[in-house]
Amino acid sequence: MSNAHLPVGMVLVGVTVGFLVVRYFSRKKAGAFRSYGWIGLAMLILFEVLLFLRVGWVGIYFTPLCWTAYLLLTDAAVFSLKGSSRLSDSPRDFFLLALASIPLWLIFEAYNLRMQNWTYVGLPADPVLRNLGYGWSFATIWPAIFETADLLQALGLFARPVPPHAPFHRSSRTLWTVAGAIFLTVPVVVPARIGQYLFALVWVGFVLLLDPLNYAWGSRSLLREWESGSTTIFWSYMAAGIVCGAFWEFWNYWATARWLYIFPILQGAKIFEMPAPGFLGFPPFAVECFVMYETLKAVGRRLVGFRQGQRITETYSSAVESK
Numbered sequence: 001m002s003n004a005h006l007p008v009g010m011v012l013v014g015v016t017v018g019f020l021v022v023r024y025f026s027r028k029k030a031g032a033f034r035s036y037g038w039i040g041l042a043m044l045i046l047f048e049v050l051l052f053l054r055v056g057w058v059g060i061y062f063t064p065l066c067w068t069a070y071l072l073l074t075d076a077a078v079f080s081l082k083g084s085s086r087l088s089d090s091p092r093d094f095f096l097l098a099l100a101s102i103p104l105w106l107i108f109e110a111y112n113l114r115m116q117n118w119t120y121v122g123l124p125a126d127p128v129l130r131n132l133g134y135g136w137s138f139a140t141i142w143p144a145i146f147e148t149a150d151l152l153q154a155l156g157l158f159a160r161p162v163p164p165h166a167p168f169h170r171s172s173r174t175l176w177t178v179a180g181a182i183f184l185t186v187p188v189v190v191p192a193r194i195g196q197y198l199f200a201l202v203w204v205g206f207v208l209l210l211d212p213l214n215y216a217w218g219s220r221s222l223l224r225e226w227e228s229g230s231t232t233i234f235w236s237y238m239a240a241g242i243v244c245g246a247f248w249e250f251w252n253y254w255a256t257a258r259w260l261y262i263f264p265i266l267q268g269a270k271i272f273e274m275p276a277p278g279f280l281g282f283p284p285f286a287v288e289c290f291v292m293y294e295t296l297k298a299v300g301r302r303l304v305g306f307r308q309g310q311r312i313t314e315t316y317s318s319a320v321e322s323k
Contacts, residue, residue, distance in 0.1 A: 012246050031082070033079070036075070040076065059255060063248075063255050063258070066251045071087075075087040097146060117262065118261050149239075162229055187202055214294045244286065248282075260273055
């Protein structure tokens with residue numbers, strides 16, 4: 001496969017695009033295709049042409065440029081299918097998702113400092129331009145996953161109900177959380193030469209650790225969804241990971257500034273730059289994106305509630321003292 005990694009990758013991307021396009025045009029539309037979607041499509045084509053012409057800045061920022069265009073195109077497609085979309089309904093929430101994507105991804109970058117699974121090459125020498133590329137790229141990760149999951153749901157996939165699960169008791173949820181904590185701890189406490197093989201634990205650990213907390217706090221939760229007789233969120237985000245993984249590796253392969261995988265597993269069996277087994281990490285990572293963002297929102301709501309409670313208490317105390 002090492003000699004055929006590019007053809008295999010191109011087939012993977014072609015099948016992905018073909019499936020999405022055919023499915024899209026076979027669905028009934030609920031709204032117009034927004035103008036920014038056409039802008040996104042034009043941007044994608046333009047950046048591909050400029051990359052072929054070896055325009056320097058396009059090669060350096062090729063990944064975030066393409067993902068920015070993808071987000072516009074995908075959001076417009078979602079709107080045309082549902083009559084609503086993240087960017088159209090609430091640009092503020094969309095911006096907050098992109099903003100949160102940066103520190104959330106930096107958690108995995110912190111793990112990588114110890115576990116050494118990937119590295120970056122071809123980056124600008126100027127730290128300002130380099131950090132611009134980092135921040136811009138990282139800001140597209142969570143929106144890409146969420147928009148793709150929205151698109152797959154709007155295409156009518158994974159909507160079939162499943163038998164409701166019995167309520168998850170506190171003891172079982174605690175076991176999930178403990179397992180997640182173990183998964184997230186072991187890879188960084190074992191010797192680095194062993195930890196390099198254990199990033200799969202990180203790709204699922206936050207789901208196990210945080211989803212039970214989301215459940216307990218009344219937030220959107222995979223466990224609660226399963227109890228209600230649905231697995232739409234789980235499977236749509238798993239599939240979004242596959243779609244985004246194919247596009248991530250496709251655009252990264254052609255970029256000047258890109259990442260390379262250095263973990264010691266099947267380096268001779270790559271699809272684009274990714275060793276083939278690494279593609280198995282994209283689906284659980286996408287589910288992890290959903291769970292982590294729900295936790296972030298839950299923590300934010302609790303902090304806001306705590307501060308409002310403090311203000312009410314202070315106001316009450318002041319009123320009492322004035323009497």
